[in-house]
Amino acid sequence: MGTHTTLDTMRQADGILAGIRCADDLTIAASRDGGNRAVRLLAQAAVDPGDQLTAIAAVHALAQVFDDSADDVLVTLLEHESGFLREHAAWAFGTRLPRFDALAGLTSMVVAGGFSGMIAQRTLEQWAASAPEHVALAAEGAMLGVADPAARARLVETLGLIPGRIPQRTLRRIAADSAEGLDARAAAVAALGDGPANDAVIALVTDLARGDDDLAGVARLALLDLTVPAYPRAPWSQGQTVAQLFLHADIDRELSQVGSGDNGGIATLLVRLGDALVAGDGETDLLAPTVDRVLTLSRGGPDAALACLPEVSSTLSGHAFATVPFLGAPISSAESWPRRVAVQRGIRRILRAAGTVDVLHLRMADVGTLAASTVARELEIPVVFTVAPDPHSVITAMDAAGTLTRANFGTVDEAEHFWFRARLVQRMAADAAHTVLFPRPELERDMRALVGIDITEHPERHSVVAEGIDLTVIDRSVAAAIAADPADFADLDALLQTLPPARRHLPLAVSVGRLHRVKGMATLVHAWADDAALRERCNLLIVGGDLANPTLDERGQLDLIGRAVPLATAAEHGLLLAGHRANDSVARWLAAARYGRPGLAAPSGVYVCASMKEEFGIALLEAMATGLTVVAPDAGGPATYVEDGTTGFLVNTADAARLAGGISDALDLAGGPFGAEFAERAADMVAGTFAIQAMAGTLAGVYRSVTEAHAIDWALSAS
Template identity: 55%
Template sequence: MGVRTAVDAVLAAPSVVDAMRAADDLAFEAAREPGARTIRILERLTAGDDEVAAIAATHALAGMLDEEASRVLVRLVGDRREFLREHAAWALGSGLPRHEAVGRLLGMVVRGGFAGMLAQRTLEQWSGFAPAPLVAGVEGGLLGIGEAAARSRLVETLGLVRDPLATAPLVRLASDASEEESVRVAAIAALGQRHDAAAVASTLESIAGDDGYLGAVARLGLVDLAATGPIRRRDRAGLTVAQLFLHADIDPGLRSAGAGDNGGIATLLVRLGDALVRDPESAVDRVVTLSRGSIEGALDDLVELEATDRGHEYGRIPLLSDPVPSADAWPLRVTARRGIRRILRAAGGVDVLHLRMADVGSLAAADVARELGTPAVFTLAPDPHAVIDSLDRSHRISRGDFGRNDVVEHFWFRTRLVHRLAAGAAHTVLFPRPRLEDDLRRLVGIDPAVDPEHRTVVPEGIDTESIDRAIARVEAHRRGADAGPALDELRELVSGLDPDRRGRPLILSVGRLHRVKGVATLVEAWASSPVASGTNLLIVGGDLASPSDDEREQLDRIDALVPAAERAARGLLLPGHRPNGVVAEWLAATRLGIPGSVASGGVYACASLKEEFGIALLEAMAAGLLVVAPDGGGPATYIDDGRTGLLTATWDVGRLSSALGEAVTAARAERDDVRAEQSRAMVRERFTVQRMARVLGGVYGAVAKDEAGLLDRAGGLR
């Protein structure tokens, strides 16, 4: 097509998503036509007002493998625009080391954040070619920087240099009692990764004798130091599958569901892991679920993983920092990678690793999978592609401000990570969508007709038995039985409302307090609608005691709409997150009611900007609730619009408000359980976690069989 035509395609693309896809063609053509003219064109684009085109040109320069193009990228690392500095730092990693850029990249590492992660990643890629300048740069930076967090980031970067040049300064920093603890932690953790083990073992052993935090980090370091060479795989008949969600404190009891990032995925992994190992037809007899956790918990998990070889086990990854929202967790890449590698090795290797998110956990896990030779399954969804498209169509982002939004949301990196994970996966799993094939082509740029035998559509599933038990408890209470703790708590919440608000139906919503989940939008739609006078709104989710930045943003918006002092009079209930079992009873109570407290005929509302599938929606339908949901993504494949629920543009406050009113009117008019039982039957027949486990078990078995066949064929070629 030529560079000029490729540039025109980027500039003339009808949407941001289309322009991002056209950027791939521009990079390809620039690599085919390197030279002064191409560099001039691309450099001109980087200086323009079209921020999508500027980013596209930056990555096209990286693909040219040209000396002058590399010099342009080095200049862009110092650009006044933050988004271009980030993309230039990322793009430089595609080429050979540029010594003149090391200082600027280390400066980005010092400042931290997502840009620091990108810079550190580029420096790591360069370190094998030119370790000396990087070691010298870090040591020089440490001489002039006193702030502990910045020093620890530099030390972590030093630990990525595998050359023995880095060992002596790491030993010195790990042993220096005058250093801040976080700096010593970074050095100790890095020592566990050294190839020259004999040079660092005594240092780690001496620190490991300490009973405090440093001693625990050193004990993990010693585990890492001993875990070298091929994995000693256990001789076992069944498959071991690992699944990962880094941003949750996942536990079998689901006590933290709805707090921070502990959303539907955390619930799903617990239920799914249990179902996989219980299915008598499944080839999987061992599941290892990985999530964040404490160092002490991680050490305990390693002992457990080495001692057992079946069942659903958990492996905690200590991130050596306070928990942060997933959007801010990219700087934890190195720590996450070490923790994932440690768990998979302790488990004796796994047959399949299932990745689901375009986040730092999947970024780190994909690196480990390649290192250990583990085949990966990836759940492919048009995320963030669909979000970008939705924001573009609603005029909340544009080509002129995309880069500045990208600094916050990291859209470009996440879309490229989705492509990378899909390309490297042995099998991709897809969610049902109304226009699945069209969305894959238009939003993601993947043709589903290519290699269809390695793609499977797998609906998510829920534990309907727990919902059935909850309904039975509510029905028993309505007949006079004791309420039990969950219903007593709901009754107590409602009793805190003004007397005239009690005894009304509920609009219930369950999920994380995050802007993508649209919680504040739901409050606005409800509060501005006539339906607010006849209903109370119950929002379950969020850590109200210690809210994350994302939770705080939503809480502030909610307070601006319905101030805390007015909640009792206006009927807004915000109890925070609750365990999964409690939520199940509240779902049942929303439909059936609680005598003297909650009227029957309530509804469930999901106001997500995007919902790839919707675990909480399925749980609500399993309880027989009429639901309001987004009109795109997964919900449109299982909600019978106008019958079992209402599909609407949830990002539009007016349309969401109208849908709430229609749903409440319809639910209150019901005189029998016919519609409720239709919803419940649909979930039981199509969306149980047992059914999901059966389909995925077949996928995992096929991947393991393909992998074994590939190794056999490769062995026959020797």
């Protein structure tokens, strides 16, 4: 089809996701047609305010029309009043040869920062490979008159991505200038650590590393980058080394931060999974090499990043935790995109220190995956990628609800980055050595419809792997709940004592998770509070969130919750907000919801997951393993293991009335004559199917096959 016909097809596509997938056809048609007519058609579509979805597709199609007139249009779009058009024009330029009249627009976007600044910086980095002097002079020139410390730091960081003497000279000057702000100096020092290790640079960085401030911490890492070579693999190491990453969490062995900020179920999973992999008790071939070491990467400060390296570089087997360093307080995953360069450097340092890493397992469509995939290509590490329909499921849900339309897609995308994240999932799935998929009732159909992947085409490259939980934690918690020792439940009892005496005979409806709109906590509170009969049947316990220092997302959820139940007097109404708790504590609380707390909570409580989407559901599995009747989303992973009407209820969690009805049904079932029988049925099902050891065994086989295939490919390429 030609450009005109393909544009018409895209405009008539049934749904937002279908439209996004049509963009590839538009790009192909435009590149084939070329010429002024194609450019004119695409330029008109790009500025159509009534169809922002097609507008974005037209911008990217322009990037494949190799004609000066296409460049002219893209340069104009860099100055457009619509932020999403500027952003996608900057992205589109990354596939074209350098255009010098676009440099001013791109550097202005870097100064402005945010996700668009990251996109513009990536394009400048790509252009710097062929036109380093022009890009360096543009970045240097942009610094004139820019006083904002964060903006200056972004420009300095951009200079650090450009090869040559011009940026090196500027970086040394800024690093040594005490009048510069900390962020700019830190960016300069970090960039010097990535550059050539000459005597002048080493002397400067060494001097800065002698201090005791934040800049010294960055300098010590840079000095290590400059002077320490990549570690070789220990010759006696026979097992595999696997690295796994979740950047947006403060992951520790005790899982003390789970439930706060972005510290969700994935943090719990990675800790338990890493321990199970190195324990070697999964269902693996005993004659095959085992996983010898697991490296779990997450965020932290420069000092922690330096302190972790001895453990990372150790030749001993085990599960090591590594830190990707940032300056300043933690920020949410949605705000982390501008930290791409820092993330890349931190990941590269860890993987080099670890010696040979056999497999890098990535999950999520986030900046961690974006950066880590780049490092993996540099270091020739094969990648296993867990493919989930995210953001695809959210796009579909918002499309169905009417909150995401062609007319507002670009505006929403500017905040949510749907287009970029969907493309990132598509690229990762195509490039990965192996993909891992969550079980879903209609997996083949959903992967094709939502993500655009046909998993039947190359089935040897895909594995369906269910997540798992640590059953020993559950067993201890159930035993503690049955024993009812007050010492094991002091924190929970103190919280339950804030309830009015008249409500202490009621069972608990419990929900555990982050205070984020995707998790539906505010929706759950409204469903419970607005149903007078339900409110009189149970108290509602929300476990998650940093209540003392909430993030922007957490604050938004708390404000919405406060509209349903006044936060200051929430306990008086039966709502308990517990904040985040350690994973072991949460497991005991779930058991307490089933068995009750004498004089404080009745037995036969239930568990509620009100998520907008749930790819699988670690907390749901933990609740079912405890014997709680659950309420879960009727789409995604939970539908593969929740037996509707027996072990729980599958509902449309976006519908408050149905959610409330599901909770009432769950309470009826849990307290009914078959409650105990069905509770054991749920617990037995989880124990038999979803132990973390089973997941580890399956993944160990995947890692082994990927490592063996990579070794064959390397041998063939070297011969």
